[in-house]
Amino acid sequence: MAMPEPPPASFTPVPRGRGSTLSPDSRYAAWTRIHDAEEALAAHGIAGADCDDGEDGCNPATVLEIDRARSVLSYNHSPDIPFDRSINPYRGCEHGCSYCFARPTHAYLGLSPGLDFETRLSWKPDAARLLRAELARPGYRCAPIALGVNTDAYQPVERRLGITRQILEVLAATRHPVHVITKSALIERDVDLLADLARDGLAQVMFSVTTLDDELARRMEPRAARPARRLAAMARLARAGIPVGVLCAPLIPALNDHELESVLEAAQAHGARTAGYVLLRLPHELRELFADWLVRHYPGRARHVLSLIAQTRGGRLNDARFGHRMRGQGVFADLYRQRLQRACARLGLHARAMPVFDTTRFRPPAADARQLRLFDE
Template identity: 65%
Template sequence: MPDRPQPLHFLRGRGSVIQTDSRFAQWRRQALDDGWPATDDACPPRTRVSPDAARTVITRNRSPDVPFDRSINPYRGCEHGCAYCFARPSHAWLGLSPGLDFETRLSAKFDAPARLTAELARPSYRCAPIALGVNTDAYQPVERQLGLTRGILQVLAAHRHPVMIVTKGALIERDVDILAPMAEARLVQVMVSLTTLDASLARTLEPRAAAPKRRLEVVRTLSAAGVPVGVLMAPLIPALTDHEMEPLLAAAAEAGAGSAGYVVLRLPNEVAPLFRDWLARHAPDRARHVMSLVAQLRGGRDNDPRFGQRMRGQGPIAALYRQRFALICRRLGLNRRHVDLDSNRFRVPPAPGEQLSLL
């Protein structure tokens, strides 16, 4: 029996209201109707943060679909609670639910700055741009109290290491004092994730992320500070946000974005049933149409994990997206300049007790 819809106040601030089971668990939850109606006095779950016991802070990848081979995610799980988040299945590895647990039971690398310094100091380390916050947002609400992302940026700036940042959090404005000098040395690029301009849609789709208007203000702030900034329309959701491609990119260009990109909705593993549940609750009139178009983009399935296909999809709809995107970027002057981050300025952190250079 499917989970019954919860009271509306229970939904406020959370992208998921169900607990899908970890695919690695040896047990399964089953909802049972005990005959009692749902009450209105249920308390929304609070966010809990525990230490992340990972031994390294830099994660490597070999994906040909992304322009980096290493990344840092100071947090596991994300309080933004985006209903579509492709990173939700990672919580299954922790024995937690990719549903509500993903946005309420977080873990943090509390010693990330010190650990990063040690990894950069290894003799085998070779400098190349690090992507910050590409799996879970480095500027999610908990960062305001913990400051791990700022600590990481301070390490990267001190050793002149290039970094690429993707975020939908307005808290990045706090770190302009670090980002602006890094930008002058060609050490940073920022992409602000902007899914929709519709505030009411964003409130349920990505409930604890900055509002769309606020994210455009972030673009304006970073651009004014000389930080190379672009907008990433991610995800592009058929029949829900795809009609906004032209006005969204126009608003981004007006705010000062110099580049733009997009990623078609991805629904790996447990994300598919979670997103279907969100559609049933918040867009029941178009749920079937959305998933039909997703299947057309994904070869008849909810998801296509293949490299070369997973970011943009395939078929006529995917081709139309590519054409529309290229035309609007050309008209708005987006993507005319490529930001080439400089890895040659990197300074190896000194060993303990080693004298620092005066230059």
């Protein structure tokens, strides 16, 4: 299969603190437009011709919308992941990671997986109430909940909205096990709740650390905590008795894959007990978005990176099949697996797996008192 050429680089600079300039239309729209980068920026109130790293006009504002979901728990039957339910307090993510596999989900909202994904966010103000109601259902069976899988539960807006902490308060009150994945140091705010859960074997936190290179992190994850800050947060949680691990996700050929051992060593030194990795996935619009990001930031190696990705995906840029989508196939994929196993053995780390949580401690919340009063009238 012939390798696709990366899209031509535009002279329009990337907005400060954002990971994308493109705004491809939702793939579910009845029609699509052809954008140039100037038009995409203008749609978000940015004058491309005037855009300069030192000007406020280059920092598109984050817009929040309320998500009136009727349920907060999402279930899956994927054999690739070690949990069957998760909670995502937010849709979209301010971190703006260029590689985020969740970007295409913004198309479900009729929004662009590009700049919209990191600037037009939905939040669930009723998340804690909905969770309490779902845990109180007679047929509910306790199993670990993964928090912040699709988008980071500790992204910057969480600092003022506090939805994730409200969710943790419900889980702590009901003694429900939780598995958290984040790349944010904001999680330190909730050490009290996580340590309380961890004392009963009910909590684990995995930190996503893609690189130790600050410059690469700044370009690839513009609003996420710097690598050293994530490691410091990992160490603080470990000192509080919370099991922590590191997730090298995503592993990108010829960009950050050479850092695998270094990241594991740094994480182990900061208290990590487990480790794992996920090979870069490029579903749907992410193929175009990531290729554009590559050609803007690393034009000299863009074609090489895309070629190596295709070699791990059977000649394509994405392979959505179970058993392949997380790890890939071929020589490079086998090498990554061997490198992780050997590094974990040398450092005393466990290959990533969901720990055995004590689900017997779960106590359903009390039924809604307002419903009980209906029988007294």
